[in-house]
Amino acid sequence: MQTFDLISDIHLEFWIPFIQNVNRMRSQIDSFIDDILPDKPSRVLVIAGDLGHYNEQNILMLTSFRRYYEYVLFTFGNHDLYMISSAQRERYYNNSINRSGEMKQHAAEIPGVFPLDGHLMEIEGVTYGGTGMWYDYSFGIQELGMTKARLHELWKRTMNDVNYIIESPIFLQEEEKLAKVFKQCNVVVTHVGPDWSNVHEKYRIDPITSFFYFDGSKWLSQARGKIWCYGHTHSRNDYAIEGCRLVNNALGYPNENPFSKLVSIEIVQV
Numbered sequence: 001m002q003t004f005d006l007i008s009d010i011h012l013e014f015w016i017p018f019i020q021n022v023n024r025m026r027s028q029i030d031s032f033i034d035d036i037l038p039d040k041p042s043r044v045l046v047i048a049g050d051l052g053h054y055n056e057q058n059i060l061m062l063t064s065f066r067r068y069y070e071y072v073l074f075t076f077g078n079h080d081l082y083m084i085s086s087a088q089r090e091r092y093y094n095n096s097i098n099r100s101g102e103m104k105q106h107a108a109e110i111p112g113v114f115p116l117d118g119h120l121m122e123i124e125g126v127t128y129g130g131t132g133m134w135y136d137y138s139f140g141i142q143e144l145g146m147t148k149a150r151l152h153e154l155w156k157r158t159m160n161d162v163n164y165i166i167e168s169p170i171f172l173q174e175e176e177k178l179a180k181v182f183k184q185c186n187v188v189v190t191h192v193g194p195d196w197s198n199v200h201e202k203y204r205i206d207p208i209t210s211f212f213y214f215d216g217s218k219w220l221s222q223a224r225g226k227i228w229c230y231g232h233t234h235s236r237n238d239y240a241i242e243g244c245r246l247v248n249n250a251l252g253y254p255n256e257n258p259f260s261k262l263v264s265i266e267i268v269q270v
Helices: 022-036 055-065 086-091 096-108 138-144 148-158 171-181 207-211
Strands: 003-007 044-048 071-075 113-115 119-123 126-130 187-189 227-230 237-241 244-248 263-266
Touching: 022 055, 044 126, 044 187, 044 227, 055 071, 055 096, 071 119, 096 113, 113 119, 126 171, 138 148, 138 207, 148 207
Parallel strands: 003 044, 044 071, 071 113, 126 187, 187 227, 227 244
Antiparallel strands: 003 263, 119 126, 237 244
């Protein structure tokens, strides 16, 4: 039986403070990871975005995961593009894509670690692929009858993305990356989820839900037999649509899911 382990939305700096003492921070990260491991880790770990706000800290975490996993695959979430200080904005020349580019470069230097950004990775006959994806306001348009312009104004007033991401991803570009890998994938990995049918009842009439999903119906209609891993919402889910299994195992912030762990996902190839 083949399995992989899944987690997303780690938001590392909320669990382990970012400090200048690298050795101390490394030790704290090691202990943190030891606490969230499943009893029997798989060979492969999938992280569906939102590692954390600091590349240096994220690299320590990926390296720490390699103590247990032969392969660590990850995609980018919106928080992996955040520049939360003037020092970061200066370092990355006011462009969040420069931050993710640095992260890809350093991650690729760690043996066994692979960023999924329109890329494929085959491991023991199982093909993993993905990209971060982005939200397209479809929830508000389709479910609430709102215009895209009105939703965009709401986004600018309410979402941290507008304050901390400079040069944010463009939905169509992310969709092009997904199209490059989708047919070949057994396991699809995106940060933003493709389906809102399981959204919690209290969010069903909230227009802010528009900034947490995209309309993936055309992809799900072609996804029978695939596993689709996603995050962004900190609500864990495991359900099927059109024969595709959708799994969210978000860790979230310490006050949300304090006893969460990675989960192992069995791969059943059709």
